[in-house]
Amino acid sequence: xxxxxxxxxxxxxxxxxxxxxxxxxxxxxxxxxxxxxxxxxxxxxxxxxxxxxxxxxxxxxxxxxxxxxxxxxxxxxxxxxxxxxxxxxxxxxxxxxxxxxxxxxxxxxxxxxxxxxxxxxxxxxxxxxxxxxxxxxxxxxxxxxxxxxxxxxxxxxxxxxxxxxxxxxxxxxxxxxxxxxxxxxxxxxxxxxxxxxxxxxxxxxxxxxxxxxxxxxxxxxxxxxxxxxxxxxxxxxxxxxxxxxxxxxxxxxxxxxxxxxxxxxxxxxxxxxxxxxxxxxxxxxxxxxxxxxxxxxxxxxxxxxxxxxxxxxxxxxxxxxxxxxxxxxxxxxxxxxxxxxxxxxxxxxxxxxxxxxxxxxxxxxxxxxxx
Ligand code: ACO
Numbered sequence: 001x002x003x004x005x006x007x008x009x010x011x012x013x014x015x016x017x018x019x020x021x022x023x024x025x026x027x028x029x030x031x032x033x034x035x036x037x038x039x040x041x042x043x044x045x046x047x048x049x050x051x052x053x054x055x056x057x058x059x060x061x062x063x064x065x066x067x068x069x070x071x072x073x074x075x076x077x078x079x080x081x082x083x084x085x086x087x088x089x090x091x092x093x094x095x096x097x098x099x100x101x102x103x104x105x106x107x108x109x110x111x112x113x114x115x116x117x118x119x120x121x122x123x124x125x126x127x128x129x130x131x132x133x134x135x136x137x138x139x140x141x142x143x144x145x146x147x148x149x150x151x152x153x154x155x156x157x158x159x160x161x162x163x164x165x166x167x168x169x170x171x172x173x174x175x176x177x178x179x180x181x182x183x184x185x186x187x188x189x190x191x192x193x194x195x196x197x198x199x200x201x202x203x204x205x206x207x208x209x210x211x212x213x214x215x216x217x218x219x220x221x222x223x224x225x226x227x228x229x230x231x232x233x234x235x236x237x238x239x240x241x242x243x244x245x246x247x248x249x250x251x252x253x254x255x256x257x258x259x260x261x262x263x264x265x266x267x268x269x270x271x272x273x274x275x276x277x278x279x280x281x282x283x284x285x286x287x288x289x290x291x292x293x294x295x296x297x298x299x300x301x302x303x304x305x306x307x308x309x310x311x312x313x314x315x316x317x318x319x320x321x322x323x324x325x326x327x328x329x330x331x332x333x334x335x336x337x338x339x340x341x342x343x344x345x346x347x348x349x350x351x352x353x354x355x356x357x358x359x360x361x362x363x364x365x366x367x368x369x370x371x
Contacts, residue, residue, distance in 0.1 A: 020181040022256035035266040071122035072143035103200035111346035112199035117339030129156035179337035185209035219326040221250035222313035251310030267311035
């Protein structure tokens with residue numbers, strides 16, 4: 001039974017979109033190392049690559065940017081949904097609701113289209129900013145068509161044009177979070193679209209999977225952990241206490257990576273550029289080193305290293321995003337990967353229908369049939 005839980009090692013699809021090599025620590029998008037894309041390409045160029053399998057020509061990139069800046073504007077009824085949901089509803093749940101409702105505007109035609117992928121990707125940051133400002137009691141802002149995707153997101157949250165270094169750091173993070181093979185949310189979205197349900201339903205379902213603390217909810221927990229640790233001297237006793245009580249250190253461990261997560265390493269470099277002198281960065285490095293040592297002591301042979309969420313949290317704090325926006329921001333990047341997978345799934349579709357082995361009791365009337 002143990003091998004069945006979590007579908008570990010089960011092949012669910014052939015894909016040309018991304019490779020995750022957990023033994024060697026490689027993450028490849030359509031033939032290119034993700035770490036290189038994060039520092040050399042824009043959000044829009046990388047999204048184009050994931051959707052089309054090649055980089056855009058200059059005119060194609062200009063056209064994509066223009067379309068996406070146009071698509072940032074939300075239909076009125078989606079704004080009303082984001083306003084009317086009670087403030088106690090977390091941003092991820094509000095997003096899930098709004099994206100599901102977007103099917104009304106997008107239609108439920110099958111197969112899903114590339115234009116829908118572009119629209120959903122363009123709208124997600126607007127939805128997040130709209131909802132975040134509503135909860136904060138601030139007026140909503142219109143998108144700025146002169147800003148690229150990442151910079152516009154920060155503008156719509158904060159109401160001022162972001163520093164270039166902040167927009168670039170966020171862009172690198174969004175790129176590194178775009179795609180990651182058959183992770184829980186991507187798998188969930190492919191399962192939904194395999195029923196010939198629409199792209200909005202599939203992305204809404206993926207957001208539901210992403211929300212969990214074992215998946216996209218982890219960066220929030222990382223910040224809580226770092227804040228609770230507070231100082232270098234408290235790091236080891238704090239983490240020993242967690243591990244002695246059977247708890248988990250957030251931002252460490254991964255189902256696939258049994259070596260350093262390449263995204264964590266790339267983000268560490270980006271974070272260092274932003275906050276090299278900041279004591280919180282110094283503490284994060286110290287906690288990382290101590291955690292890896294302790295995990296080897298407490299969980300020998302499990303090969304637990306830093307995952308992407310650890311430095312994602314550090315980067316988002318450095319650009320002043322509030323912790324409740326960490327998971328939604330990850331979601332905004334991952335929408336590109338989800339939609340690329342949905343287009344791929346639709347092109348070769350066969351409904352997902354695994355089997356289960358019944359291990360419950362049988363009704364006595366069937367005993368004779370089985371004997
Ligand atoms: N802290 C302490 N122990 C851990 C951790 C951790 N962060 N991660 C795994 N372990 C231990 C488990 O307790 C288990 O020990 P055991 O063999 O004594 O029972 C062993 O390592 C294997 O753990 P599993 O739960 O089987 O590993 P799995 O592949 O199912 O889980 C996961 C991967 C969920 C990421 C896990 O490592 C974890 O919970 N990490 C903390 C949460 C986190 O950072 N999530 C973000 C992941 S990245 C992303 O989703 C984008």
